[in-house]
Amino acid sequence: MLDFKIFIVEDDKWYGGLLHHYLSQNPDYEVTLIGSGKECLAQLHRKPDLVTIDFGLPDMNGEELYKKIKQAQPNLPVIIISAQEKITTAVDLLKMGAEDYLVKDDNTQQLLWKAIIRLRENTSLKNEISELKAELKTKYDYSRSIIGNSPALQTVFKMIDKAAGSLINVSVSGETGTGKELVARAVHYNSARSGHAFVPVNMAAIPRELVESELFGYEKGAFTGAQNKKIGRFEEANGGTLFLDEIGEMDLNIQSKLLRVLQEKELTRLGGTSKVKLDFRLVVATHKNLAEEVKKGNFREDLYYRIVGLPVTLPPLRERKEDILLLTQHFLTAYCKENKVAEIKVSPAARDKLVSYAYPGNIRELKSVVELAAVMSENNCIEPEDITFLSGNNHDVDTVLNTELTLREYTRLIIRNYLKRYDDNVLLVAEKLDIGKSTIYKMLQTGEIEGA
Structure with missing residues (x-):
């Protein structure tokens, strides 16, 4: 043509x-x-x-x-x-x-x-x-990317507006799976810094011994294996926004170095001597109560007051049940588009079942439940029997246990599911499963398991 x-x-x-x-x-x-x-x-x-x-x-x-x-x-x-x-x-x-x-x-x-x-x-x-x-504008129009009409979510929208209109640091708190990174991106892409980089860093997913080089970067020859200069995440975010997810997992030693960067607005790469000037907005997120972590001695009080800035608290899905069906429709529409299938509807009984559940995994869990239900549905309509709640479902546990696997295979399966549930937070998963974090890091590094 x-x-x-x-x-x-x-x-x-x-x-x-x-x-x-x-x-x-x-x-x-x-x-x-x-x-x-x-x-x-x-x-x-x-x-x-x-x-x-x-x-x-x-x-x-x-x-x-x-x-x-x-x-x-x-x-x-x-x-x-x-x-x-x-x-x-x-x-x-x-x-x-x-x-x-x-x-x-x-x-x-x-x-x-x-x-x-x-x-x-x-x-x-x-x-x-x-x-x-x-x-980009559509993607980060948070009335579209953060779905819901509940009063709790409207409060979040107001806080995003206030944050986007200033350069204040922002702290986002909420349970795993509530959409903390979506809020961070909404703040960045609706602010004066939107033309520059948004740099996300999951502190819980980086081995402790690599955190400093990841954040600060290093010069060639700074240590064995440093064959070339590397720009750290602080520098990558220059002019834009640095998003430190799960900041509550940050080591006290790194906390003191972060505080210095925020105070002096400059850094020195590992192995270097020259100062690098910095200008970025910091957005942090955590599922922990940082004020309580300060009382326990796990988090520096001076850093806490430096980063808390404008606090945004994301409600868990069980506290905004009026948004569940809106989110369900959003996920179904996306599923049908990606898989090139006709529109899938939800029966009234299936809606009741979806709304009645507590969703300990929050929005991420709802998305998985809806997509699985879409696969299981017949005649382009989801019925109650198509809906499976994976959290705490004894039938699913029995199915797994009746499958003949080695102990190592069971271990991989459990760790992989926990990483998915807790957003690749290695330290939290190690705590929940009562195992050494090095075991998880090693399995991730060798490819024996994959992150969420």
Whole structure:
């Protein structure tokens, strides 16, 4: 299918035919030869993608035709082709917005070919940027990305608005699976820093011995294996937002170094001596009560007051039951689109079952439940029997236990499920399962298990 319409406005039939033949070699081009300015204006309803006009037409000159084309279609690209070499004429037309000005000579065909390629590349790039901007705006319009109409969530929206309108640090608290990173992204992408990087770091997923190099970066030769300089996460976030998830798991030694970075707004890479200036907004998140952690001596009080900034508390799903069906529909719509299947509905009885459950895994658990129900459903309608709640379901436990696995395989299965439930928080999973965190780190590093 022809996808790029070109009008060649040229009264010299031989020369116009030459350009027509040359450009028509590209099968994507639909080339039309037009003999006068008036005929060109009469055919603009065909919506060409480009018009080339001869400056010396018999019924009107190039400048007059150019202005009339732009009046009719302001965004239509126009290339002027002229037998004259008047620099002032060329400059004037280019200032008015002409795409290019070519003088008729032996190189005109080749120059026109290149000009069209350049125009199409630029147009494609502009369209791509516009689409990305629109996608980004839609993606982080938190009325769409954070689903719900409950009073508790409306309070969260108000706090996001206040945070986005300032440069204050933000602390997000809430149970695992409530959407803390979504809030952090909403704050960033609706703030003055949206044109810069959003850098997420899950503190619970980084082995303690690697945290400092991950955050601060290092110079070449700083330690064995440091073969090249590495920029740390602090520097990556310069001008933008650094999101430290599960900050409650941060070691006290690293806490003191973070405090210094926040106070001095600069750092020194490991193995380096020069100072690197920093300018970023900090957003932190945790499932813990940091004030209680301060009392227990697990978190520095001075750092706590530095990072708490504007506190945003995300309610668990069991406290916003009126949002469950909205979220269910959101997940179903996404599922149907991704899997290219017809719309799937939820029966009244199935809705009652979904709303009655407590969802200890919060929104993440609801998403898994809805997607599984969609797979199990018949006739594009989810019924109560299609819904399986994985948390605390004895039938599912029996099914797993009746499967013959080795102890190592059971261990992998349990750890993988706990990592998924607790958002890759290795320290929390180790605490819940009463095992050493090094066991989990080793299994992750060797690929024996994968994170959520």
